[in-house]
Amino acid sequence: MSIKSKTVTFPGRFAMHRGGHLTSPTLAYETWGTLSAARDNAILIFSGLSPSAHAASSVPDPSAGWWEDMIGAGLPIDTERFFVIAVNSLGSCFGSTGPASVNPDTDEIYRLSFPLLTMEDIASSAHRVVGHLGIERLHAVIGCSMGGMSGLAYCVMYPGAMSAFVSISSCTRSLPFAIAVRSLQRELIRRDPKWMQGNYDRSDPPLEGQRLARKLGMMTYRSAEEWEQRFGRERVTDIQNPGEQFKIDFAVEAYLQTRAEHFSGGFDANCYLYLSRASDLFDFSEHGGSLQAAFKRLKLDRTLVVGVRTDILFPPRQQRELAAGFEKVCKDSTLTELDCLRGHDSFLVEMDAFRPVICDFLEGDCR
Amino acid sequence: MSIKSKTVTFPGRFAMHRGGHLTSPTLAYETWGTLSAARDNAILIFSGLSPSAHAASSVPDPSAGWWEDMIGAGLPIDTERFFVIAVNSLGSCFGSTGPASVNPDTDEIYRLSFPLLTMEDIASSAHRVVGHLGIERLHAVIGCSMGGMSGLAYCVMYPGAMSAFVSISSCTRSLPFAIAVRSLQRELIRRDPKWMQGNYDRSDPPLEGQRLARKLGMMTYRSAEEWEQRFGRERVTDIQNPGEQFKIDFAVEAYLQTRAEHFSGGFDANCYLYLSRASDLFDFSEHGGSLQAAFKRLKLDRTLVVGVRTDILFPPRQQRELAAGFEKVCKDSTLTELDCLRGHDSFLVEMDAFRPVICDFLEGDCR
Numbered sequence: 001m002s003i004k005s006k007t008v009t010f011p012g013r014f015a016m017h018r019g020g021h022l023t024s025p026t027l028a029y030e031t032w033g034t035l036s037a038a039r040d041n042a043i044l045i046f047s048g049l050s051p052s053a054h055a056a057s058s059v060p061d062p063s064a065g066w067w068e069d070m071i072g073a074g075l076p077i078d079t080e081r082f083f084v085i086a087v088n089s090l091g092s093c094f095g096s097t098g099p100a101s102v103n104p105d106t107d108e109i110y111r112l113s114f115p116l117l118t119m120e121d122i123a124s125s126a127h128r129v130v131g132h133l134g135i136e137r138l139h140a141v142i143g144c145s146m147g148g149m150s151g152l153a154y155c156v157m158y159p160g161a162m163s164a165f166v167s168i169s170s171c172t173r174s175l176p177f178a179i180a181v182r183s184l185q186r187e188l189i190r191r192d193p194k195w196m197q198g199n200y201d202r203s204d205p206p207l208e209g210q211r212l213a214r215k216l217g218m219m220t221y222r223s224a225e226e227w228e229q230r231f232g233r234e235r236v237t238d239i240q241n242p243g244e245q246f247k248i249d250f251a252v253e254a255y256l257q258t259r260a261e262h263f264s265g266g267f268d269a270n271c272y273l274y275l276s277r278a279s280d281l282f283d284f285s286e287h288g289g290s291l292q293a294a295f296k297r298l299k300l301d302r303t304l305v306v307g308v309r310t311d312i313l314f315p316p317r318q319q320r321e322l323a324a325g326f327e328k329v330c331k332d333s334t335l336t337e338l339d340c341l342r343g344h345d346s347f348l349v350e351m352d353a354f355r356p357v358i359c360d361f362l363e364g365d366c367r
Numbered sequence: 368m369s370i371k372s373k374t375v376t377f378p379g380r381f382a383m384h385r386g387g388h389l390t391s392p393t394l395a396y397e398t399w400g401t402l403s404a405a406r407d408n409a410i411l412i413f414s415g416l417s418p419s420a421h422a423a424s425s426v427p428d429p430s431a432g433w434w435e436d437m438i439g440a441g442l443p444i445d446t447e448r449f450f451v452i453a454v455n456s457l458g459s460c461f462g463s464t465g466p467a468s469v470n471p472d473t474d475e476i477y478r479l480s481f482p483l484l485t486m487e488d489i490a491s492s493a494h495r496v497v498g499h500l501g502i503e504r505l506h507a508v509i510g511c512s513m514g515g516m517s518g519l520a521y522c523v524m525y526p527g528a529m530s531a532f533v534s535i536s537s538c539t540r541s542l543p544f545a546i547a548v549r550s551l552q553r554e555l556i557r558r559d560p561k562w563m564q565g566n567y568d569r570s571d572p573p574l575e576g577q578r579l580a581r582k583l584g585m586m587t588y589r590s591a592e593e594w595e596q597r598f599g600r601e602r603v604t605d606i607q608n609p610g611e612q613f614k615i616d617f618a619v620e621a622y623l624q625t626r627a628e629h630f631s632g633g634f635d636a637n638c639y640l641y642l643s644r645a646s647d648l649f650d651f652s653e654h655g656g657s658l659q660a661a662f663k664r665l666k667l668d669r670t671l672v673v674g675v676r677t678d679i680l681f682p683p684r685q686q687r688e689l690a691a692g693f694e695k696v697c698k699d700s701t702l703t704e705l706d707c708l709r710g711h712d713s714f715l716v717e718m719d720a721f722r723p724v725i726c727d728f729l730e731g732d733c734r
Contacts, residue, residue: 112612116612173600174600175591175594175595175600176591176594176595176597176598176599176600176617176618176619177586177591177594177595179600179617179619179620180582180585180586180594180619180620180623181586183615183617183619183620183623184579184582184583184586184623186613187579187582188555188579190613191575191579193560208558212551212554212555212558215547215551215554216551216583218547219544219547219548219551224542224543224544224679224682227542227543227544227547228542228543228544230543231543232543233540233541233542233543233546233650245479245483245644246553246557246640246644248550249644249647249648250543250546250550250647251543252543252546252547252550253546253547253550256547256550256551273613277612277613277616280616280617281616283600312591312679315591
């Protein structure tokens with residue numbers, strides 16, 4: 001992937017939330033639309049674990065972004081009305097400082113010497129970018145998946161610095177099933193002999209472990225019902241191949257193989273490990289000692305929680321927990337549970353369901 | 368595990384369902400209770416993928432069996448009334464011939480030269496054991512999990528050779544989510560360098576791959592809700608351990624580690640691969656060309672389908688599919704959906720929910 005995001009470096013010491021620091025971290029970001037004279041039309045988007053800041057196409061980078069059908073002129077996040085900012089998460093590998101970056105203090109790649117990463121660090125570094133752009137108060141913060149957690153961290157760390165918050169398929173803190181999945185994904189990468197305790201040759205990374213982790217991920221990003229409709233028991237081979245008997249039989253296996261191959265080359269393994277564990281460790285209730293206390297710290301005019309019935313990674317009960325928390329502290333709170341078939345990934349692939357919800361919330365005139 | 372099951376060897380050629388044959392296979396089995404003079408009180412139990420024939424304690428082997436609370440005097444499968452038979456599945460490694468056995472034709476361990484295994488082979492070999500015991504018609508066939516599939520194969524291959532069939536947390540054929548899970552489990556074992564294309568040193572087997580496969584299995588054998596109640600976000604370590612930052616943080620991770628260690632040493636890796644793929648390949652509709660045609664081949668007086676709401680591996684819609692099929696061909700058919708919390712494994716660990724259902728069906732007087 002060729003990164004054409006803008007970057008900004010913040011000189012000096014950047015203290016990390018759970019200890020340690022970075023020296024002069026760089027953040028990659030992209031923007032769309034124009035900041036109003038009153039500087040009151042900015043929307044900050046926090047992505048899931050794997051995307052770059054390239055959420056939508058632009059003049060400098062006309063390639064499609066990860067939320068191409070959501071952000072643009074006349075789309076729900078309307079770039080004719082809003083100044084839209086997407087930041088590559090601190091700890092990632094698409095232009096922002098992370099475990100794959102060179103530590104300027106040592107001139108060596110951080111690898112596992114990168115300090116423990118948290119959602120709060122992703123939030124505070126994004127806050128620096130927002131300040132750099134001259135914005136004091138955002139019209140809205142929107143976070144998807146892991147980005148919902150970093151967005152929630154942002155809202156609680158900078159109360160009043162935004163009018164609205166939109167949480168999409170996210171949660172206040174991860175449940176044991178999601179932790180178990182991510183923990184096994186990390187173990188699959190760490191057990192690849194090529195990982196070498198994080199010191200892998202960057203031209204020969206632990207791709208096999210990454211592929212296995214991605215396959216496991218896909219099982220939780222999509223839904224059993226989707227696969228049932230899409231693949232059923234369709235086979236890609238005749239059964240009579242005992243010599244090859246533990247290779248691929250079914251269409252669903254071929255699909256996972258293809259998807260895993262496609263993803264694994266593009267993401268740094270150590271960055272993945274750091275972001276994955278940060279997702280497990282985030283707990284909104286640490287901001288005040290309880291969920292109730294954390295919600296009370298928020299200063300939001302409006303909130304929207306969107307979730308999907310078939311999401312097993314961030315299930316509907318977590319969406320209802322978020323919405324119930326917001327309702328107690330914000331008079332204009334909405335929960336929308338969508339009946340999408342494609343599980344957690346629906347916000348990326350079922351645009352026809354998500355667009356009207358976001359459009360309504362942002363009071364747009366969606367075409 | 369020390370195997371004290373009885374064994375019987377069937378001399379000669381045993382043709383396999385999808386081609387190939389075994390020479391003089393051995394089947395391990397255990398029995399409880401006494402066969403009536405009319406030989407009409409026998410119950411045959413098909414186990415899930417991993418258990419031995421030791422379903423319950425007995426005089427020769429007083430250790431607890433895998434269904435200890437279900438089989439015994441005064442229990443739902445009442446050994447004072449029934450002659451109960453459990454067979455170690457063909458292809459397994461607890462006394463029955465499988466990939467870990469010596470091929471008498473070559474005096475070498477079969478390993479991957481073992482022919483392609485199917486549920487039909489497990490059924491037909493169990494049928495030989497039933498014949499060996501002098502039984503023409505069983506009172507009931509009971510199958511749990513994978514055993515529900517081999518039991519269904521038994522019922523369709525030997526119509527009229529049983530009065531009743533009980534399917535517990537099973538299906539007519541696996542859905543893509545279950546196939547994906549098992550496929551990744553097999554890949555985790557096959558990618559362990561110690562697997563060596565099946566030619567592993569039996570004193571140094573691919574335990575790491577087996578452990579990883581078991582962890583993935585546990586995520587689908589239990590339920591997210593159970594883990595939420597049981598573990599929540601309980602931690603086993605302080606977070607401030609960046610040097611150990613990809614080890615274990617949460618109680619659920621420690622639980623998976625312990626369970627995986629416990630299981631992996633006891634099961635032969637190649638046997639696991641064969642049984643796992645056999646589970647994916649089974650398709651009841653092949654017995655006649657459609658599910659409807661397959662159900663029509665059955666000759667059953669009574670059927671019971673039991674499933675669990677929280678089972679993601681054999682979900683409730685598969686239980687309803689089974690029950691709907693039985694209803695059309697058997698006038699006395701019952702479907703019981705249990706509200707157990709522990710997912711697929713509930714039939715092993717939520718005995719208080721399962722006992723009354725089985726007891727009622729077998730018209731017992733359960734204590």
